[in-house]
Structure formats: structure tokens, C-alpha cells
Amino acid sequence: MTTRLATDRVVFENISKSYRVNNAGLKVVDDISLTVDPGKFVCLIGPNGSGKTTLLKILAGIEKQSAGKVTAPDNIAYLPQQGSLMPWLTVRENLRLPAKIKNQLDNKLEKNIDRNLKQFGLDKFAGFYPAELSGGMQQKVALIRTALYTPDLIILDEPFSALDAITRLQMQVWLVELWRKLKCTVICVTHDINESMFLADEIYVLSSRPGKIIRQMTVDARRPRDIDKLSTKRLLNAQKELRELLVNERI
Amino acid sequence: MREFRKYLPALFLTLAILIGWQAYVASGLISQRILPSPSLILSALFDAKAIIADHALVTFVEVLAGFIISVCFAVITATAIFLSTPVKKALYPLLVASQTIPIIALAPLLLIWFGFGIVPKIIVVVIYSFFPVAVALVDGLSATPKNLVDYMKSQGATRWQILRLVNYPAALDKFFIGLKIGAVYAVTGAVVGEFVGAYKGLGVYLQSSAYSYATAQVFATILVIMAIAFMLLGSVFLVQKLTMPWKRANNA
Ligand SMILES: Nc1ncnc2c1ncn2[C@@H]1O[C@H](COP(=O)(O)OP(=O)(O)O)[C@@H](O)[C@H]1O
Ligand SMILES: [Mg+2]
Numbered sequence: 001m002t003t004r005l006a007t008d009r010v011v012f013e014n015i016s017k018s019y020r021v022n023n024a025g026l027k028v029v030d031d032i033s034l035t036v037d038p039g040k041f042v043c044l045i046g047p048n049g050s051g052k053t054t055l056l057k058i059l060a061g062i063e064k065q066s067a068g069k070v071t072a073p074d075n076i077a078y079l080p081q082q083g084s085l086m087p088w089l090t091v092r093e094n095l096r097l098p099a100k101i102k103n104q105l106d107n108k109l110e111k112n113i114d115r116n117l118k119q120f121g122l123d124k125f126a127g128f129y130p131a132e133l134s135g136g137m138q139q140k141v142a143l144i145r146t147a148l149y150t151p152d153l154i155i156l157d158e159p160f161s162a163l164d165a166i167t168r169l170q171m172q173v174w175l176v177e178l179w180r181k182l183k184c185t186v187i188c189v190t191h192d193i194n195e196s197m198f199l200a201d202e203i204y205v206l207s208s209r210p211g212k213i214i215r216q217m218t219v220d221a222r223r224p225r226d227i228d229k230l231s232t233k234r235l236l237n238a239q240k241e242l243r244e245l246l247v248n249e250r251i
Numbered sequence: 252m253r254e255f256r257k258y259l260p261a262l263f264l265t266l267a268i269l270i271g272w273q274a275y276v277a278s279g280l281i282s283q284r285i286l287p288s289p290s291l292i293l294s295a296l297f298d299a300k301a302i303i304a305d306h307a308l309v310t311f312v313e314v315l316a317g318f319i320i321s322v323c324f325a326v327i328t329a330t331a332i333f334l335s336t337p338v339k340k341a342l343y344p345l346l347v348a349s350q351t352i353p354i355i356a357l358a359p360l361l362l363i364w365f366g367f368g369i370v371p372k373i374i375v376v377v378i379y380s381f382f383p384v385a386v387a388l389v390d391g392l393s394a395t396p397k398n399l400v401d402y403m404k405s406q407g408a409t410r411w412q413i414l415r416l417v418n419y420p421a422a423l424d425k426f427f428i429g430l431k432i433g434a435v436y437a438v439t440g441a442v443v444g445e446f447v448g449a450y451k452g453l454g455v456y457l458q459s460s461a462y463s464y465a466t467a468q469v470f471a472t473i474l475v476i477m478a479i480a481f482m483l484l485g486s487v488f489l490v491q492k493l494t495m496p497w498k499r500a501n502n503a
Contacts, residue, residue, distance in 0.1 A: 060405040078405035080398035088420040088497045097416075101408045129497040155405075 008038035008073050008152055010059070010185060015068035016210075017054050028054050029065075030210035036202070038152075041179055041186045043196035045242065046206030047249045052189040053081055055211065056155050059187065073153045073185070077146030081157040081189075084142055085130040091117070092126040095145050109148075116144050136167040140174070147178055154179070156188040160195070169227060172198055176224070193242045197235060198227050205242065208249045215245055287467035295467035296474060303456065307475050310441050310453040313369055314479060317376025318437040322430065325381055329388035333418070334410075343389075346382065354378055354440070358447035372444035372452070379440030380433035387429025391422025424498075427491045434487050438480040453479075 017029040028051040036042050044052050057063040058070060060078040078084070085094050095113050099105050117123040120140060130138050139159055146154055159175070160168045172195060179186050190196050196203050197219055205215040220234060269289050275281065276288035283291055296303065328346075332339045354375060361371035395418050403413045445454025453472050460468035492499065 057401065060401070062401045062404045076405065078402060080401045082396065082398040084398060084402035086399060086417065086420070088423075088495070098406050100416075101403070101406050101412055131497065 008185065009071065010036040010073070010153060010187065011069075011071040012055075012059075013069040013071075015055070015058060015065050015070060017051065017058060017063065018066045027210040029058075030212045031068075032211065032213055033068075034204060034213065034216075036185055036187065038185055039183055040201045041176075041199055042188070042202045042204065043200035044187065044189045044204050044206060045191070045193065045196050045246070046211060047208045047246060049209045050206040050249075051209060051211035052206060053157055056157050056187070056189060060155050073151075075149070075151045076153040076155060077149065077151040078155040079139075079142055079146065079157060079159055083130075083138065085138055087130055090127050090129055091122065091133070091141050094130070094141060095148060098145065098149050112148060116148060120144055134167075135163050136171060139163065139171060143175065143178060147182060150182060150184075152184050154182075154184055154186045154188075156186065158189050158191060161191055168195070172227070175199065180223075193239055193246070194227075194230075196242075197221075197230055197239060198225055203242070205245050214249070215242075217242070284464060284466060287470060291467045292470040292474070295465075296471035299468060299471065303453075303472065303475055306451055306453045306456040306472075307479065309369070309449075309451040310438075310445065310476070311479055313372040313376055313441040313444070313452065314437050314483065316369075317373040317440065318380055318434060318483065320373065321377040321380040321433065321437065322384055324377065325384035325388060325429075325433075328381075329385045329392065330414070332385075332389050333392040334414070346385065350382055355443060355447070358444055361444075362448045367448055367450055372441055372449065375444035376437045376440040379443075380437040383432040383436060384426070384429040387425045387432075388422055391425030392418050394425070395421040423491075423495055427487065427495075430487045430491075431484060434483040435480055438476060438483065442476060 012032050012034050015029055015032045016027065018025040018027045020026070028049075030051075032055065044055065046052055054063060056078070058065045059072055060076060061072075062078075086097065089097065092113060095116075096105060096109065099109050113126075114123070117126055122137065122141065122144070125133060125137070125141075130141070133141065143159075160171050163171060175186075176199060186199075188199060190199075200219050203215075203217045203219060204213050205217070206212065207214045217238060219238070221230060221232075272286075273288050273290060276283060276286060276291075287295070328342070332342055357378070358371070358375055361374055365371040365374070399417050399421070400413055403417055408416070441452070442454040442457070445452035446458060449455050453476050457469055457472040457476075460466075460472060
């Protein structure tokens with residue numbers, strides 16, 4: 001089991017994971033160790049099928065690792081790859097859901113929901129169903145829900161991959177603002193090298209299946225970052241290196 | 252208004268068939284005893300309305316009681332099958348195999364066991380309508396999007412909370428498909444049950460009308476059976492509209 005200690009650090013110690021497929025073991029995560037300090041923004045990047053989603057599920061306590069030990073904070077927010085808003089709940093009901101699960105519905109929460117919806121310009125949509133919102137607005141609601149419950153750790157699985165380029169840029173800026181306000185740790189899987197350079201303090205590159213860490217990289221850019229000014233020679237070189245790593249892994 | 256427009260072509264076709272039918276019979280090419288004209292059927296319905304209503308009430312009660320019992324059983328069974336693999340392995344094959352039993356052949360047995368009253372008919376209705384509802388619900392529950400269940404787990408939800416807050420709502424779509432099929436089967440079940448032996452009911456009336464070559468009465472009875480099926484089906488549609496407001500939203 002994922003041990004949820006009251007520490008703010010995220011630690012993977014020699015994590016491996018195999019699935020049983022057709023009565024044989026399919027190894028998807030291979031001996032991954034990493035430590036994320038409190039308040040850091042970390043991106044995982046790697047080819048399809050390299051076990052990124054699996055790794056996040058282990059961290060969120062949804063899947064059990066085959067070997068190794070995970071340490072994570074208690075209060076986590078997880079956004080699955082295919083979205084996490086219940087289609088049958090309105091925006092407001094979706095925002096209430098975590099409290100409902102923990103039997104902690106109260107007036108304070110309602111006021112908090114109202115304030116957040118207003119702050120993010122979604123107050124008119126409180127009674128709307130997810131299908132009535134754009135993809136960007138849906139992800140915004142999902143992220144507001146995580147913010148509402150002030151998590152110590154936010155786990156994001158390709159949160160913006162379904163969005164158009166412009167919306168994605170806006171959401172990236174917004175996510176960084178949210179993270180700085182919450183002062184929490186973020187672990188975010190992405191496909192997009194530019195996205196990871198804009199978001200992350202630290203980038204881990206995974207190999208193709210079974211996923212191993214093949215590169216760790218610190219993004220050397222001051223915050224607040226400007227997406228147009230991430231073109232110092234050093235950063236461009238870093239991008240080039242990431243690109244080459246990923247291209248090699250794909251073959 | 253747009254709702255109504257949707258049905259205009261079907262309405263026109265029905266009208267055209269009725270007019271053609273009426274004209275065919277009026278031309279004298281066929282005897283009214285073999286094929287009564289629509290107008291004759293309507294007047295037969297009107298003439299026998301008291302006695303038909305009397306029979307219809309019995310059939311209606313059988314259908315409604317049977318359908319409600321059947322849905323309750325289906326929900327319990329489907330939930331058990333969904334939640335427990337051993338239950339699924341034990342029960343599901345039996346369920347499917349039970350569908351090969353000719354229910355008509357079962358009805359005389361029920362008659363011997365439970366008599367000519369309303370009980371054996373309700374049992375036939377339950378047997379007829381249970382399967383489509385249960386199978387549809389199992390299908391729907393099993394097709395719950397995994398990411399939503401994952402989210403619930405990450406929030407520490409219990410199995411029961413996941414069932415109530417995610418699996419059931421996710422299954423509603425398919426459940427209602429099953430309910431619609433089940434509703435129609437329920438009406439068939441009641442009439443079949445009555446055919447085999449009953450004191451009262453539209454099946455009895457239909458049979459005795461047929462034996463005395465009162466073909467117009469047979470058609471009139473069929474109309475009433477259809478009306479009962481439509482009523483039940485309509486209620487299912489209505490309940491679906493009320494319980495799934497987010498579907499209405501999707502079309503907006
Ligand atoms: N529940 C499962 N059972 C069997 N195989 C799985 C399961 N989940 C994922 N896999 C397999 O594990 C591999 C890694 O999947 P995933 O973690 O989703 O990778 P990524 O998110 O990096 O694309 C894939 O080959 C996938 O088919
Ligand atoms: Mg993935």
C-alpha cells in the first residue's frame with residue numbers, strides 16, 4: 001500500500017509494477033526511485049505506454065506496486081487522464097463531491113465554492129453539467145475542485161492534452177498561479193516538451209516500456225516564467241536534448 | 252412543437268394505412284368477418300367499452316405488479332452479479348440458460364401450482380421482463396468509466412459510495428434501454444399468462460372473441476393491449492427524463 005505519512009515529501013523507492021496480461025507478467029514500471037521535495041513542480045515525460053499513468057495511480061493509491069515503497073502526503077488531489085468530473089453532477093455538485101465522500105458537507109464549503117467560482121469567472125456555470133462546458137472550462141472546474149480542498153500534493157495526468165493550443169497556454173499559466181498560491185507539490189505527466197519546460201522545476205524522462213528513469217533535468221529558469229522567453233541558449237539545448245531522448249525511445 | 256413534428260411522417264403513414272384499409276374493406280373484396288374495417292373496430296371498442304375496461308383493469312394490474320417486482324429483482328440480481336465475481340460465475344450462465352425455457356410451456360405448470368388467479372400471471376410477467384432489465388443493468392454497471400472510479404478511490408471513497416455515486420448513475424442509460432424492452436415484454440407476458448387460463452383479463456377476452464369469430468372485438472382488444480404497453484413505455488420515458496437531467500443538457 002501507499003504509505004501516507006504526514007510528510008510533505010514524495011518518495012518512490014525502487015518501484016516496479018507488472019500487470020498480468022494473458023497469464024504472463026507485463027512489466028510496465030522498472031525500479032523507479034525519485035524524491036520530490038515539498039512545494040516542487042515536477043513533470044514526468046515519456047513515450048506512450050511507458051507506465052506514466054501507472055506510476056501516478058500507484059502514487060494516488062489506486063494501483064498497488066509489485067515491489068518498492070511509496071511515501072506521499074495524506075491530502076492528495078488526483079486528476080485522471082480521461083477527466084474526473086461526473087457527467088451526471090452539476091459544476092457545484094462536482095465541486096462538493098470530495099466533501100460528500102468524507103461526509104463533510106457544510107456551509108463553509110458552500111461559501112468557499114461560491115467564492116472560487118466567482119474568482120475564476122465560472123459563477124454563472126454553477127448549475128451547468130460538464131457536457132455543457134468547453135474542454136478548457138471542464139479542466140478548470142476539475143482544478144478548482146483540487147484547489148478547494150487545499151491538497152499537499154496534486155497529481156495530474158496529461159491535464160491539457162485534449163485542449164487546443166491557445167487554451168492550453170492559458171491553462172498552463174493558470175495552473176502555475178494556482179500552484180504558487182497553494183504552495184503544494186505538483187507531479188504532472190505530459191507529452192509536451194515545451195509544456196514541461198514552462199511548468200516544471202524538475203523533469204524526469206521515462207524510457208519506453210518498461211518505464212525507467214533515463215534522465216533527470218532541472219529547469220533553470222526563474223519564475224514567473226514567460227512562455228516566450230524560454231529561449232535562452234541553455235534552455236534551448238535542454239529542449240533539444242529532451243527531444244532527442246524521446247525520439248530515440250520511440251524507436 | 253418540434254417533438255410533435257418528429258412524429259409527423261409516422262402519423263401520416265398510419266393515416267394512409269388506415270384509409271387504404273378502410274377503402275379495401277368498403278370495396279367489398281373481403282368480408283368484414285375476416286378483416287373488419289377500422290371504423291367497425293372502433294365501434295366494437297365503443298360498444299364493448301365497459302366489459303373491455305373490466306378485463307383491461309385486471310391485465311393492467313398484472314403488468315404493473317409484475318413489472319415492478321421484476322425491476323426490483325433485476326436491480327438486486329444485477330448488483331450482486333456486478334459486485335461479486337463468484338456470484339457472477341454461478342448466476343450468469345443460469346440466467347442466460349433460463350432464456351431457452353419456453354415460457355408458454357411453463358404457464359400451465361404455474362396454473363397447476365397457483366390456480367387461475369392473478370398470481371401465476373404476475374409470475375409470467377416477472378419471468379418475461381426480468382432478463383432484459385437485469386442484463387442491461389449488468390452491462391451498464393460494468394461499463395462505468397474507469398477514470399471516474401479511479402478518482403473516487405483517490406478520494407478514499409468506499410465500495411458502497413462508488414456504487415451509489417458512480418456505478419449506478421453511469422449505468423442509467425443502459426438500464427433504461429432494458430426497462431423499455433422489459434416494459435413491452437411485461438405486457439406480452441400478462442396476455443400469454445391469461446391465454447393459458449384465467450377468469451379475467453384481456454387475454455381471456457381476446458380468446459373468447461376469437462372463438463366466436465368476433466374479429467372486430469379481437470382487433471379492439473389488441474388496441475387496448477397496445478394502449479397499455481404505450482402507457483407503460485411512456486412512463487419509463489418520463490422517469491428517464493426526470494432522473495437524467497444531464498442528458499437533456501447534452502442536446503442543448
Ligand atoms: N490494468 C492494466 N492491465 C494490464 N495492462 C495495463 C493496465 N494498465 C496499463 N497497462 C499497460 O501498461 C503499459 C503502461 O500503461 P500506462 O501506465 O497507461 O502508460 P502511459 O501513461 O505512459 O502511456 C501499457 O502497455 C498498458 O497497456
Ligand atoms: Mg497515460
